[in-house]
Amino acid sequence: MSGFFTAFVDMFDTATIASIVAGSSALMFATMGETINEKAGVINLSVDGSMMLAALAGFVIAFQTDIVWLGFPAAAAVGMSVALLIAFASIKLSLNQVAVGFVLFALCTQLSRFLGTNFVGRRPVGVPTWEIPGLSSIPFFGPVFFDHNLVVYLSYLTVIATFLFMYRTRKGLELQGIGERPEAAHSRGIPVNKLRYFYTALGGALIGIGGAAFSLDVKLGWSDRLTRNLGWIVLAIVIFGGWHPLRAAFGVLLFGALQAYAINLVPEFPSLSQVLPSIPFPAMILALVIVNWKRLLKWLDRYPFLRAILRSDPPTAIGTRFKVN
């Protein structure tokens, strides 16, 4: 029993926390991207596949050109293209977003296996560390937040920017409007489908960048199905996050912490070393169930502040298509 406790206490050291933050960048980008997609009313179910294909694209371009930063736009382009396919299939062809997304997930996954065969185990290319002068020497906060690389810093900035955009700007309010009640948005002169294309592309690009962040920063290099299952976790975290960027970001960190805890558990329970790394996945799903548990929410009704934090209303028009005659 004490093993669980020891592993838990071990997490509270600066290096572990810093590593959780450092390892979160890929999921941060992808989660923000999916949140934007779904807020606009488009479910991008292909994340797991498009992230993987983008991770490969990012790695290949960076490897071939030897310029690591070129990997990111390449990955963004891949993620954006897949997302646009979903938007197009839904808006123009009236196909079901979930079905198309799932097919694209499978397609991208297989494509990444096939196209990546020759890149397995190649010399990794990584983003250089860049500690922020001054800030990085603050005790605790310095190493935790400011002693990483540009990708990690950009991932926080993306979270903050997404939050500010959605809730503090007129355009952000319009984004929420088209996913909430498209006919109301239309009646106010907002070009619903045009914006849906735009925001699906934007979200898809962020998902792609998430893929590149993984292969060029979190876990360097390419191996078969490198990012597997992370995309599904992204979908879960978006729901856990109640479609709110900040809460979703917390979800990403929680998932990172669960992973760190699982790793800490390995030395305590060596016989379970095969099972432990996959524990964070069901644990995250459990967390998702708990935050949506009716009883809990009812009980929380007595504490308006907590309730407000845990509110989670999916965008009403999510997954639907909008057409006026």
Add this chain to the structure above:
Amino acid sequence: MGLELRNIHKHFGPVRANDGISITVETGTLHGLLGENGAGKSTLMKVLSGFHSADSGEIVLDGKKIKLASPDDAIEAGIGMLHQDPLVFLPFSVIDNFVLGSPGGWRLDRRQATAEMQELCDRYGFSFDPHTPSRLLTVGERQQLEIVRLLWLGARVLILDEPTTGISADQRAKLFAALKSLSKEGMSVIFVSHKLEEVADLCERVTVMKRGKVVGEADMPVPPERLVEMMFGQAVQIRDRKEVAHGKSRLTVDSVRMATGLLSEESTSLEVNAGEVIGLAGMEGSGQDTFLRICSGMRSLKQGSVTVAGKDLTGKHYRDFLAADVKYLPAGRLEEGLIEGLTITEHFVLSGEDRSFFIDWAQARNRAVEQVDHFAIKGTEASTVESLSGGNQQRLLLAMLPHELSVLLMEHPTRGLDIESADWVWEQLLARREDGTSIVFASADLDELLRYSDRILVFFSGRVIGELDASSTNVDEIGLLIGGRSANPELSEGSQ
């Protein structure tokens, strides 16, 4: 000066919602647009507000032709519409709803907008907290929110589509006061309604629509009979039918409550004798459909009781109603009555009494062939139901009715049928009456109601506002009641 709609056409597939409509609205007037459900009022207003684009026709505002490619253009031109179901974003706060879609760049100044909203609210006697989620607002408050928003955007022409559905009398008074003062300030108001009383109360001029066309125009005040005549047309009809002696009480509905829309309504009672035909009149959605569902056991009751042939079936399952020989034929023949993709034979299998595990296909096919022939259904036993025309679908439904039938409940028994089929359907129904079957049917066809019913119940916004003897009433009287205006002022809603 004013607003002029010229020859507007708009169709949805085969439906001609607007079929060459021309209307002129003078600046600063309250203009009523009256017409039955489905007349095409909402479509016309959505065209005028840029929500839909018209197939053809033109719109002229203050002498200038305007092009409405999107709602943006309409807002720009100063045309604002309050939709039948106010188009607010329910989870968003009041102030977010207020600013959403307003022109401007990225900057969102909620404080400034709040101040401007408060000012408009004060002017027109509305009030709501800018920070509450708008889902907590009543329908009336949502309308008020939309109205101040449209005013803030600079509307000069304000369209209100059936704004009084689902709001309280108090809110309606407030709304009417605001509209009157707006029109005094020079606003052109188009007030869409199917309630005569309200149009009479409020409007200076009225246009009546029917089946996508303008069928009449008048300066108010005009006698309500004239409006009814325009809305429903003048029908002459002869009652020539065999009278059947009525038997004992078959169906008793005692003080049941219905809820239509957002209003919970008064209780309704009805007693139907064997062999009697009761017609239910009213605008669509006035409660007739709910009432039929209650009688058939498809909808549970909040209050009251339903008794069939002396047996109390209150709160019982639909199956128990079927066992008591109560049968309900809904209006949506393909949606609720028949199963798309299945053949006529398969329908007979499903509706048959045979409850054995394996299907006796030979017998089912024989029965189907026999009934197709007997009911003159144009098709074969192997035809799928969706391949049949509306009239033949209705024939099939009648063919599937069990022999023993105590109460038959129908919605629009002849809607969409040609005259021949319609007559045939009624022949079958009236024959049932002689076996003691009681029939309760809802219809929008006043002629049909007068011709075949013994008694007519008129529904208005969820309650019965009149019970008429079909042999002594006429189209005008029913029409008035349908519009919510009663000969007996105590019953009339407009007199509150």
